[in-house]
Structure formats: C-alpha cells, structure tokens
Amino acid sequence: MPAEADGIQVNFCKNPACGNYGVLPKESVLRGRVAQGSQQDTYIIQSSGDNNVPSLLCRVCGEQPRIKSNAAIAEERARFLKNMAVAPEASCPDESCSNHSVSLGKGYQSKGLTKSGSRRYRCNVCKKTFSVGKSTTGHKQPHKNRLIFSLLMNKSPFRRICEVADIGPESVYGKISFIQRFVLFLGYPTYSLTVVLLALLVSTGVGSWLTDRVRSGFEEKLPSRLVLLLAMVGAYLVAVPWIFDALLGAPLAVRIAVAISLLAPLGLVLGGFLPLGVRVLERTNRQLVPWAWAVNGCATVVGTILAVIGGMTWSFTTVALAACAIYAAGVAALVAAERRARSVA
Numbered sequence: 179m180p181a182e183a184d185g186i187q188v189n190f191c192k193n194p195a196c197g198n199y200g201v202l203p204k205e206s207v208l209r210g211r212v213a214q215g216s217q218q219d220t221y222i223i224q225s226s227g228d229n230n231v232p233s234l235l236c237r238v239c240g241e242q243p244r245i246k247s248n249a250a251i252a253e254e255r256a257r258f259l260k261n262m263a264v265a266p267e268a269s270c271p272d273e274s275c276s277n278h279s280v281s282l283g284k285g286y287q288s289k290g291l292t293k294s295g296s297r298r299y300r301c302n303v304c305k306k307t308f309s310v311g312k313s314t315t316g317h318k319q320p321h322k323n324r325l326i327f328s329l330l331m332n333k334s335p336f337r338r339i340c341e342v343a344d345i346g347p348e349s350v351y352g353k354i355s356f357i358q359r360f361v362l363f364l365g366y367p368t369y370s371l372t373v374v375l376l377a378l379l380v381s382t383g384v385g386s387w388l389t390d391r392v393r394s395g396f397e398e399k400l401p402s403r404l405v406l407l408l409a410m411v412g413a414y415l416v417a418v419p420w421i422f423d424a425l426l427g428a429p430l431a432v433r434i435a436v437a438i439s440l441l442a443p444l445g446l447v448l449g450g451f452l453p454l455g456v457r458v459l460e461r462t463n464r465q466l467v468p469w470a471w472a473v474n475g476c477a478t479v480v481g482t483i484l485a486v487i488g489g490m491t492w493s494f495t496t497v498a499l500a501a502c503a504i505y506a507a508g509v510a511a512l513v514a515a516e517r518r519a520r521s522v523a
Contacts, residue, residue, distance in 0.1 A: 179203055179223070183248040186255070189234060191221075196239035203234065250335070268310040270301040277303045282310070373434055377441035378448075385449025396458050396516045400451075404509045407447050411498050414440070451505065458512045462519040 179189060191198040203221040222235040223245070232245040270277040270286075277285045282299060289298040289307060296309040329339045392399055418440065425436055452474055459466045488497045 179205070180245065180248050183252040184255075186248045186252050188248060188251060189243070189245050191234070191236040191239065191241050192243045193236070193239050193241045196236060196241060198236050198238040198241075247335075268299075270304060270306060271308050272301070272304050272306050275301060275304040275306070277301050369430075369434070373437050374441060377438045378445045381442040381445025382449035385446040386453050387449075388446070389450045389453045392454060393457070396454060397513050400454055400458075400509045400512055403447060403450055403454075404506060407444075407505060408502055410444055410447060411502055414444070415495055415498060451508070455508070455512050458516050462515045 187202060190200055190202050193199055198220050201220065203223075204219045220237050222237065223232065224235050224242075225232055233242050234245060235242055267281040269280055269282070272278060285302050286299045287302060289300050292298050292309050298307060298309045300307045325343055326339060329342060334342070421436065421440070425433055428436075452470075456467055456470055459470055485494075485497050485501075488500065
C-alpha cells in the first residue's frame with residue numbers, strides 16, 4: 179500500500195454512504211483462521227481491468243477504488259501551489275550585503291538580458307551580478323516535447339515519462355508548463371480556445387476590411403506590414419512570458435482582456451496580407467486568384483497542425499520565426515510580381 183505523503187492518503191473506500199468511507203486499510207493484518215474481528219482488514223487488494231491495475235475491494239459495500247500514488251498527488255499539489263504562490267521581491271542574493279533585503283530600484287543597475295531572456299542586474303553595494311525571472315527563450319531539449327506530450331496523452335506515469343525521455347521530474351514539469359502556457363494563463367482549455375479563436379478571427383477580419391481602400395502602392399504597403407509583423411513577433415517573444423507570469427493570479431476577466439489585447443494587434447496586421455496579395459494577383463495574373471484562395475484555405479488547416487507539431491518538436495519560438503520567414507518569402511514574391519507588372523506596363 180502506498181505510504182502517506184505530506185499528509186495525503188487517498189486509498190480508501192470512496193462511497194460516502196459506506197461505513198468504510200474514509201477508513202484506511204491496515205498496514206499489516208493477520209491471515210487465516212487467526213484473523214478475527216478487529217484484526218481482520220475491511221479491504222482486499224486485487225487487480226482489475228484489462229491492464230490488471232491494482233485496486234482495493236471494500237468488503238462492506240463492494241466499491242473498487244484504484245490504488246493511487248500519494249507521492250505523485252503531493253507533487254502535483256506542490257506544483258500547482260508553486261504557480262499560485264506570490265514570488266518574493268527580487269533583491270541582492272548576497273546575504274552579507276546591505277541590499278539583500280532591498281528590492282530592485284535605485285540600489286541596482288540594469289545590465290540587460292541573459293541568453294535565456296531573464297533580466298540581469300548588478301548590485302551597487304557589493305557589485306554582484308544576478309538575474310531575475312525565468313524565460314522559455316532558451317528552452318532546453320525542445321525535441322523531447324513531442325515525446326512527453328505523447329506519453330501524457332497515453333496516460334503514462336510520471337516516473338515512466340522520466341525514464342523514457344531520460345530527463346528529471348523538474349524538466350518534465352517545466353515542459354508541461356511550456357506546452358500549456360496559454361491554458362494556464364486563462365485557467366481552462368475551453369477558455370483558451372474560445373478567446374484565442376475569437377480574438378484572431380475578429381481582428382484578422384477587421385484587418386482585412388481596413389485594406390479595402392488600398393488600390394496602389396503595394397511595393398511599399400506589403401514590406402511595411404512585414405516589418406511591423408516582425409517587430410510585433412519579436413516583442414511578443416520577449417514580453418508575453420513576463421506578462422503571463424505577472425498576471426497569473428489576476429481575475430479571469432482581466433486575463434481574458436489581456437489575452438485579447440495581445441492577440442488583436444497581431445490579427446489586424448495578419449489580416450491585411452491576403453487581400454493585398456489577391457489585389458496584386460488581380461493586377462498581374464487574374465487566373466491565379468482562385469488558386470490563392472485555395473492555397474490559403476489549405477494552409478490554414480495544415481499550418482495549424484504543423485504549428486502544434488513543430489512547437490512540441492522544437493519550440494513555439496522556432497515556429498513563430500519560421501512563420502515570419504514564410505511571410506517574408508510571400509511578400510518578396512508579391513513585390514517582385516508587382517514590379518514585373520509595372521515594368522511591362
């Protein structure tokens with residue numbers, strides 16, 4: 179029987195109407211004819227299901243709860259509580275320094291960012307340099323994200339995931355948090371899907387509508403939008419992890435408003451590329467316009483799947499940079515087509 183961990187013991191009858199509800203199995207019992215009365219356990223350990231999962235059989239009501247690891251539940255509770263805990267204010271890590279209990283401000287000098295994207299400071303008293311915060315910019319071993327996600331979907335135990343992926347429990351927890359950053363920020367997967375789709379669909383539609391009056395100057399409009407897109411993606415990669423960490427404990431309405439405000443500007447910029455590209459094709463080769471709509475619909479479906487696979491295989495930062503490269507190639511092709519059409523005319 180799994181031992182109690184941090185005051186947690188969940189292996190007992192789960193039927194509230196049973197007299198055995200909340201009663202723990204005995205650590206040791208006598209067997210045979212000598213096991214009488216109070217010395218006899220009210221549970222039997224057995225295996226159930228096709229996979230022979232260990233479970234308890236309540237002798238009072240017949241309930242068969244599965245035996246669970248109390249240590250694993252304690253680890254999960256600690257992980258959730260760690261995410262909800264208020265982080266102490268950063269200060270000089272040197273306990274002998276007079277700035278050790280002084281929060282960041284006039285007593286420190288900003289020294290930029292580390293390679294992983296964390297803020298670096300130097301104490302003005304002891305001259306010690308230290309970093310604050312944790313970023314996923316330098317996400318280590320991103321190729322194992324897909325393996326870990328697959329093992330999680332197949333209900334593999336954490337210990338087995340660590341063995342197969344050859345990484346420690348802390349790394350597994352870090353990768354799960356990396357995969358579910360938006361889900362963690364909004365609280366529920368359904369909220370994440372609804373908010374992200376709503377914000378992007380509405381904002382891209384508005385961005386497309388705003389390009390209705392653009393009928394010329396595509397050689398300038400498309401590159402300028404591409405530069406704006408690259409600047410926004412770069413800012414998002416740096417700022418979004420900090421914003422999520424800072425507002426993780428905010429009310430749901432605030433978090434939804436923040437998520438929409440982050441996604442809407444990006445959608446406005448992305449929504450203008452397709453209509454501008456279609457207008458370029460109308461001027462250069464009208465026969466390609468139906469193909470443009472077909473390729474856009476196909477890329478929307480296939481790109482979504484590839485983005486998820488790429489994010490779990492490498493990192494979502496890599497996926498974002500790859501998307502920017504694809505947009506840059508498309509803009510370059512459209513600008514070249516526009517220039518050829520103008521030279522012929």
